[in-house]
Amino acid sequence: MFLIPCPYCGERDESEFSCAGEAHIDRPLDPDALTDEQWGDYLFHRKNPKGWHQEQWHHTAGCRRYFNMLRHTVSYEIKAVYKIGEPAPEIEQ
Amino acid sequence: MRRLADGGLIDRNQPVEFTFDGKTVTGYKGDTIASALLANDIKLIGRSWKYHRPRGIIGDGAEEPNALFQVEEGAYTTPNVRGTQAEIYPGMVVNSTNAWPSVKFDLLSVFGLFARFLPAGFYYKTFMWPQKFWMFYEHMIRKASGLGESPRENDPEHYEKTNAHCDVLVVGAGATGLMAALAAGRAGARVILADEQGAFGGRLLSEAGIVDGQPAASWVEQMVSELQNMPEVRLLKRSTVFGYHDQNYLTIAERINDHQSIAERQGPREKVWRVRAKQVVLATGAHERPILFGHNDRPGVMLASAVSTYINRYGIKPANRAVLYTNNNAAYQAALDLDAAGVAVTIVDCRSDADSALVNSVKQRKIQILFNHVVAEAKGAPVSAAVVKQLVKPGVLAAGEKIINCDLIASSGGWNPAIHLLAQSGGKVRWDDAQHCFVPDLIVQQQRSAGAANGSFTLAACLADGLQAGAAAATAAGHTAVDLTVPATDQTESFVISELWRSPNGPKPWRGAKQFIDPQNDVSVADIFLAAREGFHSVEHVKRYTAMGFGTDQGKVGNIAGMAVLAEALGQPIASVGTTTFRPNYTPVTFGAIAGPEIGGTLFDPVRKTAMHGWHEEHGALFENVGQWHRPWYYPQGDESMDEAVNRECLATRNSVGMMDASTLGKIEIVGPDAAEFLNRIYTNAWTKLGIDCARYGFMLGEDGMVMDDGVTIRLDENRFFMHTTTGGAAPVLNWMERWLQTEWPELEVYMTSVTDHWATTAVVGPNSRKVVSAVVEGIDFDKDAFPFMTSRKGTIEGVPVRVNRISFSGELAYEVNVSAHSGRMVWERLYAAGEPYNITPYGTESMHVLRAEKGFVIVGQDTDGSVTPVDLGMNWIMSKTKDYLGRRSLERVDCTREGRKQLVGLLSSDPQVVLPEGGQIVNQASDQIPLPMHGHVTSSYYSACVGRSIAMALVKDGFQRQGETIYVATADGAMLPAEITKPVFYDPEGERQHG
Structure with a gap:
């Protein structure tokens, strides 16, 4: 089980959180301007990296805030957590 | 009795009587099941x-593959208890497993005579066909091969879980772990020291050495x-660290009561510790491995280190x-220990010579040493002799053999560091060519291995290693x-080994x-060679x-030797064969310990009951589970069936x-100046113009356009909605x-609160509902x-x-009365009383x-399944x-607008x-043609x-285009039920009643 440093609450056990998938998927501002393919890409296509991954997490059983996390999918190292709207930290793969 | 006149760490003033297979056996406090049986000369303890x-x-510890027992009976029974670790207590009931009808006379041992017909993969190969017989085969195989019996009654014991944080968790309290804990403790760190045994000391309890000027056991x-x-x-003693998870999260099973008689037990049987450690020291020691030879599975074949343990500790x-x-x-x-215990011993050493302080002291005792020899085979069961052969050169035997009469063959093929937890933590190992074992290499967590677990096999090195690791x-x-000195010891012999995994036995x-690798699963050298010949080259495949x-x-005991045999069969070095994956748990953990206090009771999953639950129970409701909620299903009267009750209620x-009782519906208050705009984005229909105290039905879609949820939302105030x-x-x-x-929308000022549990809701439904509610x-x-x-x-x-x-969710004139949950039952009862003149009838989810359905109202998740859009439901009117x-x-994607959607x-x-x-x-024709397209x-x-x-x-x-057509519903028994496609409204199609 991870120990996740919620940017609002501090370190808490993983059981309080749920992962909400890849971070930084912005909803297109004008959906009608997109082709079906582009819209489908926004809807369905997600990265599946072996390495650093930007993820959105929800402190479901805590402060209920969403935040972003930079986590390594092999070592599970959590390099950074940052609030929604803050820039993603640099990734050295 | 085989008990020595004195010595050992047992308490000879406290005899302990227990039963083994129905017979009374006496040991001493401090004995394990295994040591007590050996002391009573009971050698045959089970069947493979x-x-x-x-x-x-x-063996003498966690590695033991054979000495597995069924301890206690009835509700208290525990299968597969390792006799080498389980401490005896007065009245303990111990039974052997895996033998029928008894260990001495086993009807199923006839399988052994057919061993050549039971090779690796035998079950896969033989019982494959015909497939429908597999259930029968499986039943017979399981009966023949069971490893102990699960309890059939509810567990009367209880279990606990606890969380702990520490600076340093030291796993293993042998010489290394004790020194590590001391060094960390003296530095002021918060330390947890956990050991699986009933006493601290690890191998020091088995050895006759001197530490810090005193016998090892008193130093401990x-x-x-x-x-x-x-x-x-x-x-923590009797505490096995069984799992090493991410970020130094380790799980420990503490067996609080298993060493005491049932009458003496107090408190929980076991407690699982969930520890978050800043640093971990793995002082898990090493397991000795045998050298494989013919019939090396016979009773009387032991590990050399275990022999020392039974002499010195027990x-x-x-x-x-x-031998x-x-x-x-x-x-x-072990030879010195045997000699001291009065056992005549012959050493068979595959090496051409050996020279060290330890070897020389053996030589001085005039103990016979046969260098350049191997044990080819054991004779007798239990062992009565060893067949010994001379080596001409590595792998090649001379002609002729010596028969040495003996009732014990102890073997030592070297030591395997206990790298299990290291591997679970994500660490990697490397092959050490000098010591012929896998040792820790890559460490990925805040952790260090020390002592024998790190490949330091002498006591002097372990003490120094532990001190250093604890301080670090x-x-x-x-x-x-703080500065500490490493205690002095006389055990300084360096570890010298030459490679030998099994006695050579010819070109085939x-x-x-048979040379057994895994005695518990009857895997022999022949099976590994067979697997390799059949094309299984990955160690993971060979394992399976x-x-x-x-x-x-x-x-x-056997896995590393098995990998070496695979390497031999493939002609590869061991390092390239590698190890199988080490997964939790290190040793088996009871289900009770894992379940903890949640076992068997209501704590496993919360049960949610509405404020009116008691009334429903008093009025005979049957309940159905909806998520965690218990909702009234229907209220049978007398001996009504469900159909009769539902017909009456409707x-x-x-x-x-x-x-x-509609209290379980989700309720969310949505508040803020942008609440209406927020709803506009969430729901398919428009909310800006909804008047205060007005309600609207809304549909929520996933971003993929599929129906996700529905419900009525009410505007309580300009900026306050109740969803x-x-x-x-x-x-x-x-x-x-x-x-x-x-x-996505942080610019919106909206606040949301779940109020599901705050409100109790009574729906009053039907043409007389106005009279009742008013x-x-x-x-x-x-x-x-x-x-x-x-x-x-x-x-x-x-x-x-x-x-x-x-x-209304029924199409009738209806009112839903919401009140603070505290008054939920009062309101329900008032409404019920007011309804009695109209024969008011409580109904449950089935009638609902x-x-x-009579009105064609959908239930999301029943009439929809995540692939259904509002258009598919014919509800275009709800989409702005x-x-x-x-x-x-x-919804504009090609797939959502194509023909052929359901x-x-x-x-x-x-x-009817x-x-x-x-x-x-649903199919179009009543036909048995295959395939029959499903529509x-x-x-x-x-x-x-x-x-x-x-x-x-x-x-x-x-x-929509097929109204009036006849289709067929195919049933499991092959019948085709004809039905006509209609509009999904069967009652009051104009919807007048709800407006009445």
Whole structure:
């Protein structure tokens, strides 16, 4: 089980959180301007990296805030957590 | 008796009587089951699972593959207890496993005679065909091969879990672990020291060495008492660290009571510690491995180190005449121990010579050493002799043999560091060519291995290693290490080994006497060679094909040797064969310990009950689980069947008045200046113009355009909305809305609160509902025009504020009365009393489903399945054309507008008494042609007493255009039920009743 440093609450056990998938998927501002393919890409296509991954997490059983996390999918190292709207930290793969 | 006159760490003043296979056996306090049996000269303790060969005790600890017992009977019974670790107590009931009818006379040992027909993969190969016989085969195989019996009664014991944080967790309290704990503790670190045994000391308890000028066992006592006096050091004995997870999260099973008689037990049987450690020191020691030879599974074949343990720790003379078979000089200690215990011993050493202090002291004792020799085979069961052969050169035997009569063959093929937890933590190992074992290499967590676990096999090195690791861990955790000296010891012999995994037995190693690798699973050298010949080259595949290491011991004795044999069969170095994966648990953990206090009771999953639950129980309701909620299902009267009860409830509701507990529907308050705009984006329809105290039905789509949830939302005030969700959707919908608000629309000022549990809701439904509700609620004008359909009013009942919503999920005139949950039952009872003149009838979820299906109202998740759009439901009217909302763009995708989508229709079966099966597949022809294209499925289906016939809803391809056509519902028994496609409204199609 991870120990996740919620940017609002501090370190808490993983059981309080749920992962909400890849971070930084912005909803297109004008959906009608997109082709079906582009819209489908926004809807369905997600990265599946072996390495650093930007993820959105929800402190479901805590402060209920969403935040972003930079986590390594092999070592599970959590390099950074940052609030929604803050820039993603640099990734050295 | 084989007990020595003195010595050992047992308490000879405290005899302990227990039973083994029904016979009384006496040991001493401090004995394990295994040591007590050996002291009583009981060597045959079980049968192997495949060939049912007789088996004896091999080891002295967690690695033991054979000495597995069924401890206690009835509800207290525990299978597969390792006799080498389980302490005896008065009255303990111990039974052997895996033998029928008894260990001495085993009917199934006939399998051993057919061993050549039971090779690796035998079950896969033989019982494959015909497939339908597999169940029968499996039954017989399981009966023949069971490893102990699960308890059949509820566990009367209880279990605990606890969380702990520490600076340094030291795993293992041998010489290394004690020094590490001392160094970390002296530095001021908060330390947990956990050891699986009933006493601290590890191998020091088995050895006759001197530490710090005193016998090892008394040095251990001194260390333990010093550690006990440190307030920040916690000592856990009988505590197995069984899992090493991410971020230094480790799990420990503490067996609090298993060493005491059932009558003496107090408190929980076991406690699982969930520890988050800043630093971990793995002082897990090493497991000795045997050298493989013919019939090496016979009772009387043991590990050399275990022999030392039984002599020094338990005061047992394990044999009259022994052969010690070795490829290293550490095992010579066992020869000295045997000699001291009065056992005549012959050493068989595969090496050409050996020279060290230890070897020389053996030579001085005139103990016979046969260099350049191997043990080819054991004779007798239990062992009565060893067949010894000379080596001409590595792998090649001279002609001729010596027979040495003996009742014990002890072997030592070297040591395997216990790298299990290191591997679980993500660490990697490398092959050490000098010591012939895997040692820790890459470390990925805040952790260090020390002592034998790190490949340091001498006591002097372990003491120094432990001190250094403990100090380093404490420093890394932010403390300052103090200067300590490493205690002196006489055990300084360096470890010297030459490679030998098995006795050579000719060019075809699969011929002749079986050399066992995994005695628990009957995997032999021949099986590994067979697997390699059949093309299994990956060690993971070989493991699965042969079942090597699959037992309760997880291959702690045999796996590394098995990998070496595979390397030999493939002609590769061991390093390139590698190890199998080490997974939790290190040793088996009871289900009770894992379940903890949740076992068997209501703590496993919360049960949610509404404020009126007690009333429902008192009025005979049967309940159904909806998520965690217990909802009334129906209220049978007398000996009514469910169908009869539901028919009565529906008719009473449509003809007069019914009432239902609607408290479980999700309720979310949405507040803020941008609340209406927020709803505009979440729901498909528009909310800006909804008047205060007005209600509107809304649909929520996923961004993929599929229906996700539905419900009525009421505007309580300009900036305050009250949203209903489905019962199951309450939590996911709140998460969903918060996600959009927080991540995409932070500019909106909106606040959301779950209020599901705050409000109790009574739905009063039917043509007489106005009379009932208006008789109870004060402060509301119930005139049909003053309080129209889809509006909401505030009133009171006996001074308690209520909010009455005129909304309907049945198509009837209906009111939902909401009140603070504290007054929920009072309001329900007032409404029930007021309804009695109208025969008010409580109904449950089953009647609710029928009533809504009569009206064609969908239930999200029953009539939809995540692939259904509002268009597919024929609900285009609910989709705004003038604004964007979640999922809107997806509805224009080609796939959502194509022909052939499944659409919601009604079905009327040709026989009005036939209720179509829900989930039944819909086909166009009543044909047995294969394949028969499927065109949809039945989603909801009931008998409707109000309509006087069966009704159903279904999703059918292009269903809107197929009104009036006849389709067929295929049933499991092959019948084809004809039905006509209709509109999905069966009652009051104009919808007049709800406006009444």
